[in-house]
Amino acid sequence: MDARLAADDPEWLRDYLGWLASQRRAAPLTLENYRRDLLALQRLAGTTAVDALAAHDIRRFVARLHGEGLGGRSIARRLSAWRGLFAWLVRHRGMALNPALGIRPPRSPRRLPKALSPDQAQGLLDGGDGEGVLQLRDRAMFELLYSSGLRLAELAALDVGGDVDAAQGLVTVLGKRGKKRIVPVGTAALQALADWLAVRGEVAAADEAALFVSRQGGRLSGGAIRARLARWAREAGVGVHVHPHMLRHSFASHVLQSSGDLRAVQELLGHASIQSTQVYTHLDYQHLARVYDAAHPRARKS
Template sequence: MDATLPDDVQRWLDHLGVERRLAPRTLTLYRDALQRLAASAQADGVALRSAQPHHLRRWMGTLRTAGLAPRSIALVLSAWRGLYRWWGREGLVPANPVDGLKAPKAAKPLPKALPVDQAVALAEHENEDGDARLAARDHAIVELLYGCGLRIGELLALDVAPSATAAGWIDAEDASAHVLGKGRKRRSVPVGAKALQALAAWLAVRGELAAAGEPALFVSRNGERLSQGGLRTRLRQLALQAGLPTHVHPHMLRHSYASHLLQSSGDLRAVQELLGHASIATTQVYTKLDFQHLARAYDAAHPRAKRKTPGG
């Protein structure tokens, strides 16, 4: 137990981890948010369960003074609101003092996607690692991230074979990947021919790296399930080797998958299903990327696109 948190706050975190099965990263962010809440209450000499809206409003102000970005403040408020809501259901507080508090509005940055030629160049690049087994693994990873639009957690949770405990697996005969997405919702996505070829090449050598009994599809040098940090590092190295002019992270390949599908098909509903988005509004963000692509093409090619500046 984290000694800086009261027992009843820690119990809510335990509830989120065990009952709600929140991701470890989310739990870490929530713990940090609740530590901020506990520290503010202690500094003002206020018991957390006795806090009033004006206390929470002042404590939110300290977040802005500390330099937190609007999105970070929104996450902190979400954690605070969830705690008081839980206490309310247990009859420990009469009202939720966080209700009505809103984080400052933040501009929503568009997701970063690679141009088609760069995404293809990365997928076709042969790793210069020197270990052919790791090169085969990395090639399969890139093909699945870009070819299936998988989240990093979904990809790394894949097991080599389906089982009662497997979070996900790939059915090569059916050319489909079965994954456990956000909210523990299962979905299946098609796997293309290039990804299946890369996967077969990796499976042919996986046994030379994987530890005995290791169920993970993708393993590290030490034979255990590959970590997110390990994957991010490898992908960054691959992008540099392939000559890409930008930093590449796993979710960028998911963005590229979505953007390129929409550019080709225009089928927003189908892309929503493939990505596993609960709301189509989330998927619609990629239509803005598509418009930006069209706008750049117009500016570069149309004779009336380039306007003269006044007095020019």
């Protein structure tokens, strides 16, 4: 359905969507999203004309939407659509003020990063049949992602030789804002890297510096790494979609669960602020509850 041609829509809505289509070149899906959000505004306004709404009306609408269970992000999107409409009404239809300016949506709870369980992580890394060149490369990449908590861009940017110190068990990466950090590499990842380096020359171009290369011999892109990991996870039967950042989250949550050292995890991840790392303290309440029930003398049921 063309959002501009809905005959039962109010005239102001059809005119505004038509303006978005002709002047802003809005796509059909964008127009339909605007239409839905603006019809919600009309529903909330009831018998009050949209161009007669005031700031206190918009605040009341936001509170009502929140009370109906709409999340902060969805309310923020609706407010954005409403602000755009009111700006158009001010400019083209003589409305005095934009009543949605300065009104903020309620805060949304911070989304927790998804992490694999230790068993899922082990199943993922133990999977992947075959000892072909590309399988050895992929195993080395995924072991390193989980072993050292690297970002995808950091992994893709690694060069052969200087970035990985196998003797010391360390990898040097260039993180966000050009910040260098050195993180440990586990035994399994070091072995997987050694296996890959033994065959890397079979596919790498002679002058290629990248540690991980494609079948064509050049540096492997982040998109290719992401696709290979998703395929590896499917073949390993993990049961969830796995992406590179999930391995970073899994690394952080598993190290924190074992050590309880938030500052150390912050350094390993390269977070500038401890607040970015604190999210991992909320990842496994069920695990904490099981530990509490098993260990605390007053928690046990009689």
